[in-house]
Amino acid sequence: MKQRLQITRYQILLNILPILSIVLFAGLWILVSSGEGHIIPSPGEVYDRAVRLFEKPINHVSLGGHIWASMKRVLNGLVFACLTGIPLGLLMGWSKTANSLLKPLFDLIRPIPALAWIPLMTLWFGIGESSKIALIYLGTLMPVLVNTYAGVKMIPQLNIDVARVFGASQLQIVKDIVMPSALSAIMAGIKTAVGTGWIVVLAAEMISADTGLGFMIIRGSNVADLALVIFAMLIIGLVGAFLSVLLTFAERKLCSWKIEIK
Amino acid sequence: MENRNKVELHKISKVFLNGDSCEAAIEEVSLSVKENEFLVLLGPGECGKSVLLNIVAGLMEATSGEVYINGELCGGIHPEVGMVFQELGVLPWLTVRDNVALPEKFRGMSKKDRYAHGQEFIDLVGLHGFEKYYPHQLSGGMKQRVGIARAYASDSDILLMDEPFGKLDAQTRYSMQDEILKIWNQNKKTVIFVTNNIEEAVYLGDRIILFTAAPMSVRRIYDLKDLPRPRNYTDEKFLQIRGEINRHMDLVIQ
Ligand SMILES: Nc1ncnc2c1ncn2[C@@H]1O[C@H](COP(=O)(O)OP(=O)(O)OP(=O)(O)O)[C@@H](O)[C@H]1O
Ligand SMILES: [Mg+2]
Numbered sequence: 001m002k003q004r005l006q007i008t009r010y011q012i013l014l015n016i017l018p019i020l021s022i023v024l025f026a027g028l029w030i031l032v033s034s035g036e037g038h039i040i041p042s043p044g045e046v047y048d049r050a051v052r053l054f055e056k057p058i059n060h061v062s063l064g065g066h067i068w069a070s071m072k073r074v075l076n077g078l079v080f081a082c083l084t085g086i087p088l089g090l091l092m093g094w095s096k097t098a099n100s101l102l103k104p105l106f107d108l109i110r111p112i113p114a115l116a117w118i119p120l121m122t123l124w125f126g127i128g129e130s131s132k133i134a135l136i137y138l139g140t141l142m143p144v145l146v147n148t149y150a151g152v153k154m155i156p157q158l159n160i161d162v163a164r165v166f167g168a169s170q171l172q173i174v175k176d177i178v179m180p181s182a183l184s185a186i187m188a189g190i191k192t193a194v195g196t197g198w199i200v201v202l203a204a205e206m207i208s209a210d211t212g213l214g215f216m217i218i219r220g221s222n223v224a225d226l227a228l229v230i231f232a233m234l235i236i237g238l239v240g241a242f243l244s245v246l247l248t249f250a251e252r253k254l255c256s257w258k259i260e261i262k
Numbered sequence: 263m264e265n266r267n268k269v270e271l272h273k274i275s276k277v278f279l280n281g282d283s284c285e286a287a288i289e290e291v292s293l294s295v296k297e298n299e300f301l302v303l304l305g306p307g308e309c310g311k312s313v314l315l316n317i318v319a320g321l322m323e324a325t326s327g328e329v330y331i332n333g334e335l336c337g338g339i340h341p342e343v344g345m346v347f348q349e350l351g352v353l354p355w356l357t358v359r360d361n362v363a364l365p366e367k368f369r370g371m372s373k374k375d376r377y378a379h380g381q382e383f384i385d386l387v388g389l390h391g392f393e394k395y396y397p398h399q400l401s402g403g404m405k406q407r408v409g410i411a412r413a414y415a416s417d418s419d420i421l422l423m424d425e426p427f428g429k430l431d432a433q434t435r436y437s438m439q440d441e442i443l444k445i446w447n448q449n450k451k452t453v454i455f456v457t458n459n460i461e462e463a464v465y466l467g468d469r470i471i472l473f474t475a476a477p478m479s480v481r482r483i484y485d486l487k488d489l490p491r492p493r494n495y496t497d498e499k500f501l502q503i504r505g506e507i508n509r510h511m512d513l514v515i516q
Pocket of ligand 1: 278279287305306307308309310311312313314348458476
């Protein structure tokens with residue numbers, strides 16, 4: 001009985017701690033911003049700036065428009081990355097020939113950060129949308145591909161043997177055994193890719209763009225509007241967290257059989 | 263037709279490479295299974311029974327020797343062969359119903375038809391009401407029964423069963439033994455049944471092949487065609503055969 005009570009108290013504490021850490025953070029922020037030299041705008045100033053943003057949008061694009069602009073770029077790049085990365089990962093995991101042919105290539109390309117491609121991409125695709133999407137594609141392809149490949153490699157031989165004994169064709173094995181087995185690994189890859197894509201899009205927008213959250217930061221920086229910069233940063237954090245929750249939810253839906261095993 | 267050899271193994275040997283050393287698992291095993299025969303492979307633990315069955319199924323390659331099915335040399339998976347796996351092989355992302363219907367899915371049968379077909383066997387193994395359950399919601403014994411239902415539902419002429427009742431409690435085990443005999447009687451399948459349980463072997467088999475401990479080779483063959491069915495565990499003849507096999511079975515200290 002006593003034991004149980006203590007556990008509940010501990011549970012309550014665990015629920016309070018996150019709120020506490022946010023309050024502490026806000027307090028620290030207020031403290032720092034009210035100090036000498038105005039290192040950082042106060043929460044109040046950021047709030048006022050946000051309100052003004054709704055009255056007078058930047059570049060005639062609303063906040064939602066900027067968020068959507070960044071998201072759309074990530075989404076476009078990611079879709080291409082999935083369309084090529086998943087089949088390639090499956091192929092490399094499934095066929096030793098394909099793997100020994102392609103792996104050295106990818107091993108070489110993988111350590112190159114997406115940002116290192118900026119000059120080439122700008123040269124080939126200009127400074128418009130396509131070069132940004134190409135950059136995001138390059139950044140998101142590897143996590144998707146590598147995770148798919150690892151997912152295929154982790155499939156128990158027994159599951160494949162079951163399909164073989166009961167007369168599955170190669171295509172059926174890939175579709176009915178390999179795909180579902182590798183699904184949670186693929187989802188993990190997509191989750192990582194969204195994180196990477198989010199980094200790349202901001203960097204790309206900070207270099208050249210007239211919409212997007214990265215552009216908002218650069219605009220704020222150029223006109224010494226630190227409140228705008230901080231507000232954009234907060235939005236970036238929120239959107240990133242939201243995307244992560246969304247993907248975890250999607251993963252749970254798609255791999256419901258797996259979650260319950262834990 | 264009754265006496266045609268359905269499956270024939272000719273001097274099957276299997277050697278595993280373990281780093282630098284070679285480990286012989288099977289040594290020149292030859293045997294044949296008649297059409298519609300219920301053959302039991304009996305051997306001590308880890309003697310190589312699963313390896314042999316995997317070779318018959320075409321899932322593993324023998325180091326030397328040949329497998330013939332219907333008199334023809336067989337170099338891999340054969341469409342007439344179905345299997346119950348010792349490690350179950352029940353797919354975690356499929357419901358009971360979809361697991362059982364898997365072989366028919368690969369044959370291109372429509373969802374409605376294969377569910378209807380599979381239902382018969384789900385009922386047979388006593389899983390009625392669990393059709394929409396996922397494997398992680400089932401007990402070990404229930405999962406094993408999913409694997410059994412799937413093999414039955416595949417309508418294979420040759421049924422390979424690798425210790426299919428190993429994870430069942432004694433009571434379920436007895437009733438499943440009777441069920442397999444019933445299915446075998448009704449549909450006249452050729453069954454190769456692996457076990458390490460002497461009693462089970464004598465209860466089920468037309469013939470029992472007793473194997474030595476690893477490396478596996480044939481020790482003795484017992485013909486039980488004259489032991490009438492249904493058999494009785496306490497029958498005098500039953501006990502006598504059981505005792506005789508017991509004397510010849512290798513002891514394996516685990
Ligand atoms: N893929 C493999 N690679 C190497 N060695 C293997 C492999 N498969 C089986 N063996 C070895 O072959 C031997 C026989 O294994 P097997 O699984 O056939 O035994 P078994 O008779 O089925 O045992 P049990 O009654 O416990 O199921 C074991 O020593 C095992 O370690
Ligand atoms: Mg075994």
